[in-house]
Amino acid sequence: MSNKAARNLFIFGSLFFFVILVILTFDTLAKLPKRAPEITEEVNAGKMVWHKYDCIGCHTILGNGSYFAPDMTKVTERKPKEYLKQFLMDPKSVNPKASMPKFGITSEEAEKLIAFLDWISKVDTNGWPPKPILATAAGVAGRELTSGQRLYQSLGCSNCHMINGIGGTTGPDLTHVGSKKDRVWLFGHFKDPKAYVPNSVMPGFGHLSEQELNDLTDYMIALK
Amino acid sequence: MTIKHESQKIAQNFYTFAVLLFLVQVAIGIIAAIQFIKPDFFILNFNIIRSLHINALVVWLLVGLMGATYYVVPEESETELWSIPLAKFQFWATVIAVTAVVLGYIWMGLNPQANTLVFGTRLLNEGREYIEAPRWADILIVVSVLVFLLNNFMTMLKTKKWTGIQGTLLGGLTFLALMYLPGMFYTQSMVKDQFWWWWVVHLWVEGSWEVIAGALLAFMLMKVTGVKREVVEKWMYIEVGLVLFTGILGLGHHYYWIGTPGYWLWVGGIFSALEPVPLLVMVWDAFRTTREARVVTNKAGLYYTVAHAIFNFVGAGLWGVIHTLPQVNKWTHGTQITTAHGHLAFYGAYVLLILSMIYVTLPAIRGVKEYNQSRAFLSFWWMTISMIFIVLTITGAGMVQTYMERLMGLDYVAVKTTYNMWFWILRAIFGVGFLIGVGIFVKDYFKIGKEPVPAVSPAAEKA
Known part of the structure; x- marks a missing residue:
C-alpha cells in the first residue's frame, strides 16, 4: 500500500465512521423522550x-x-x-x-x-444497575423464608439497615436488635418511629396489618 | 540535534507550565487519596480536590501538546513560526485563564453558595466532570485554541510542506477543538447531558488525542532513530486510521446504561473490543523501528517513546477492554475498575507522550547534544512502578467492590470504608512514590542542558 493510499483510507474511512455516528446520534436523540418521563x-x-x-x-x-x-x-x-x-x-x-x-x-x-x-x-437504563445476585437468590434453593423475612425484603428494609453485614448503613445495624429492644418497643416503633426516636427519619409502617407487624417484630426479636 | 528555527523555543514556555501543573496535579492527587481514608482531611472537600486533580491533568496535557506542536510545525514546515508574539500572547492568556478558573474552584470550595448563576450559566463551576470549567472559561479556551491553530496553519501555509506528520497532527488538533463544542450547551435532560458530554470526553481521549499521539509517536521515532519518513508515515496513517475506525463508534460503550437505546450495546461492544488493536500496532511499530536503529544518542528520549507506546496499549487498551463488553460492564460500570483504567490510560497514553516529547525535543531547544540521562531513567522507574501499583491497588478495590456491592448487595459505604480500606492506604503510599518520581523529573526538566555532562558514552562518541 502506498502512503497516499494509506492516507486516503485514513481520511475517508474516518469520515465514513463519523457519518454513521451522526446518523445514530439523530436516531438516539429522537428515541430519548420515550425512554424517560417528561421533564417538569x-x-x-x-x-x-x-x-x-x-x-x-x-x-x-x-x-x-x-x-x-x-x-x-x-x-x-x-x-x-x-x-x-x-x-x-x-x-x-x-x-x-x-x-x-x-x-x-x-x-x-x-x-x-x-x-x-x-x-x-425512572429513566430506562437497559436494566442498570443490575439487582445483586444474592438479593435475587435469597429464598430460593430450599431456603424457606419466614413471613417476617419476606416482608423485610419486600419493604426494602435492607436499603437502609444492615443484618450480618448485608444492607445499608443509613439506619442502625439490626444484627443484634433482638437482644437490645423488646417486642412492645419494636411493634410500636414500626407504627410510629418518631414517638420512640424523636429525630427519626424512618417512615412509619402503620399501614401494615397487625399480622404483618407481628411477623416483622418476630423476625427482629429472632436477631439476637 | 539542535533546533533549526529560533521560534521552536516557544515550546519551552508551554513545557514549563505543563511540568509545573503536573507536579501540582500529583500533589493534589495525594490529598484526594488521603480523603478516601479520611474524608474530612484538608480544608477543601473531595469534589473540589478531584476537580482540581483532573482539570490540572487535562490542562497540562493540552498545554504540553501545544508546546510539542509549536516545536513540530516549524521543523516540518522548515520555516519560522508565523507569529511569535501571537504564540506568546496565547501562552500568557492561557496561564491567566487557567489561574482564574483554579481560583474559582477554590473559592467555591470555601463557599459553595458562591457558585451562582450568571447569564444562565454557573459562575465558578459547571458541575460536569472533566469540563467543570464555567462557560466564560470555555469561550476563552476556544479562543486560545483557535489562535493556536491559526498560528500553526499560517506557518504551514508559508512553505506548504504538507508532511503527513504535521497534517495528521493539525488534523487531530482541529478535531480536538471541534469536539470541545458539544460540551458547551445546557440540556434539561441528564441523559442528553451525558450523551453530549461523552462526545467531548470520549472523542477526545479515544479519538483526537490518540490521533495526535500517533502523529507525535511517528515524529519522535523518526527523530530519535533516524528511520525513513516514508515508513513511519505509512504506519502512522494505518495506526490513526484504525484508532478512528474503532474509536468513533467505540463511543457506544458509554451509551450502555445512561438511558440510550439498546442497540448501543452491540455497537459499543463490537467496536470498543477492537480499540486495543491500533494501540498494539503502535507498540509493534515502536519496537520494529527501534530494532532497526543502530545508533541512538538520546537514549532517554527513545526509552520514554517506547514506554509510551507500551503503556498506551496496556493502560488504554488492556485495562479498557477488560470491562468494555456490556455483559461485564453491567457489573463493573461506575466502580473503581473505571478509576484504575483511567489512571493507567492517562499515564501511558498521554503523560508519557508529553514526557517523551520533552525528552526528545528539550535538549535541542537548550542547544545540547548530550545531557545527563541518569535522572530521566530514575524518574521513569519511580513513576512507572508507583503507577503500576496504584493501578493494581485500585483494580483490587474495584474487584472487591464489584463482587461485594454489585454481586452480593453489600452497601456502597460499607465496602468502601471497611473492605477496601487497605487498598486506599496502599494507593496513598504508592502515590507518594509517584510524587517522588515526578519531583525527580521536574528537577531534571530544569537541569537538562544546564549542567556539564559527566561521562560521554561510547555510542555517543561514534555518533
Whole structure:
C-alpha cells in the first residue's frame, strides 16, 4: 500500500465512521423522550441544583462521576424522601457517620433535587444497575423464608439497615436488635418511629396489618 | 540535534507550565487519596480536590501538546513560526485563564453558595466532570485554541510542506477543538447531558488525542532513530486510521446504561473490543523501528517513546477492554475498575507522550547534544512502578467492590470504608512514590542542558 493510499483510507474511512455516528446520534436523540418521563420545571430546577453543588465531584449518576460516594441513579427508590431531604440539608444530623459535608442546601433546593433524582430513577437504563445476585437468590434453593423475612425484603428494609453485614448503613445495624429492644418497643416503633426516636427519619409502617407487624417484630426479636 | 528555527523555543514556555501543573496535579492527587481514608482531611472537600486533580491533568496535557506542536510545525514546515508574539500572547492568556478558573474552584470550595448563576450559566463551576470549567472559561479556551491553530496553519501555509506528520497532527488538533463544542450547551435532560458530554470526553481521549499521539509517536521515532519518513508515515496513517475506525463508534460503550437505546450495546461492544488493536500496532511499530536503529544518542528520549507506546496499549487498551463488553460492564460500570483504567490510560497514553516529547525535543531547544540521562531513567522507574501499583491497588478495590456491592448487595459505604480500606492506604503510599518520581523529573526538566555532562558514552562518541 502506498502512503497516499494509506492516507486516503485514513481520511475517508474516518469520515465514513463519523457519518454513521451522526446518523445514530439523530436516531438516539429522537428515541430519548420515550425512554424517560417528561421533564417538569421542578426536575430541571433540581438538575441545576445538582450542577450548582458539583455533586458529580463525589457521586456517580447513571454510573458516571467520581466514584467517591454512592451512585444516585436509583436513590429515591431505595431511601425514604423525608430521609433524603434531611440528609441533603444536614447530613450528619440524620447519619452521624456520614462523610458528606453540610453545603447549605436549602429546603426548596433539596425538594427540587429529590424531584430530579426521582426522574433519573425512572429513566430506562437497559436494566442498570443490575439487582445483586444474592438479593435475587435469597429464598430460593430450599431456603424457606419466614413471613417476617419476606416482608423485610419486600419493604426494602435492607436499603437502609444492615443484618450480618448485608444492607445499608443509613439506619442502625439490626444484627443484634433482638437482644437490645423488646417486642412492645419494636411493634410500636414500626407504627410510629418518631414517638420512640424523636429525630427519626424512618417512615412509619402503620399501614401494615397487625399480622404483618407481628411477623416483622418476630423476625427482629429472632436477631439476637 | 539542535533546533533549526529560533521560534521552536516557544515550546519551552508551554513545557514549563505543563511540568509545573503536573507536579501540582500529583500533589493534589495525594490529598484526594488521603480523603478516601479520611474524608474530612484538608480544608477543601473531595469534589473540589478531584476537580482540581483532573482539570490540572487535562490542562497540562493540552498545554504540553501545544508546546510539542509549536516545536513540530516549524521543523516540518522548515520555516519560522508565523507569529511569535501571537504564540506568546496565547501562552500568557492561557496561564491567566487557567489561574482564574483554579481560583474559582477554590473559592467555591470555601463557599459553595458562591457558585451562582450568571447569564444562565454557573459562575465558578459547571458541575460536569472533566469540563467543570464555567462557560466564560470555555469561550476563552476556544479562543486560545483557535489562535493556536491559526498560528500553526499560517506557518504551514508559508512553505506548504504538507508532511503527513504535521497534517495528521493539525488534523487531530482541529478535531480536538471541534469536539470541545458539544460540551458547551445546557440540556434539561441528564441523559442528553451525558450523551453530549461523552462526545467531548470520549472523542477526545479515544479519538483526537490518540490521533495526535500517533502523529507525535511517528515524529519522535523518526527523530530519535533516524528511520525513513516514508515508513513511519505509512504506519502512522494505518495506526490513526484504525484508532478512528474503532474509536468513533467505540463511543457506544458509554451509551450502555445512561438511558440510550439498546442497540448501543452491540455497537459499543463490537467496536470498543477492537480499540486495543491500533494501540498494539503502535507498540509493534515502536519496537520494529527501534530494532532497526543502530545508533541512538538520546537514549532517554527513545526509552520514554517506547514506554509510551507500551503503556498506551496496556493502560488504554488492556485495562479498557477488560470491562468494555456490556455483559461485564453491567457489573463493573461506575466502580473503581473505571478509576484504575483511567489512571493507567492517562499515564501511558498521554503523560508519557508529553514526557517523551520533552525528552526528545528539550535538549535541542537548550542547544545540547548530550545531557545527563541518569535522572530521566530514575524518574521513569519511580513513576512507572508507583503507577503500576496504584493501578493494581485500585483494580483490587474495584474487584472487591464489584463482587461485594454489585454481586452480593453489600452497601456502597460499607465496602468502601471497611473492605477496601487497605487498598486506599496502599494507593496513598504508592502515590507518594509517584510524587517522588515526578519531583525527580521536574528537577531534571530544569537541569537538562544546564549542567556539564559527566561521562560521554561510547555510542555517543561514534555518533
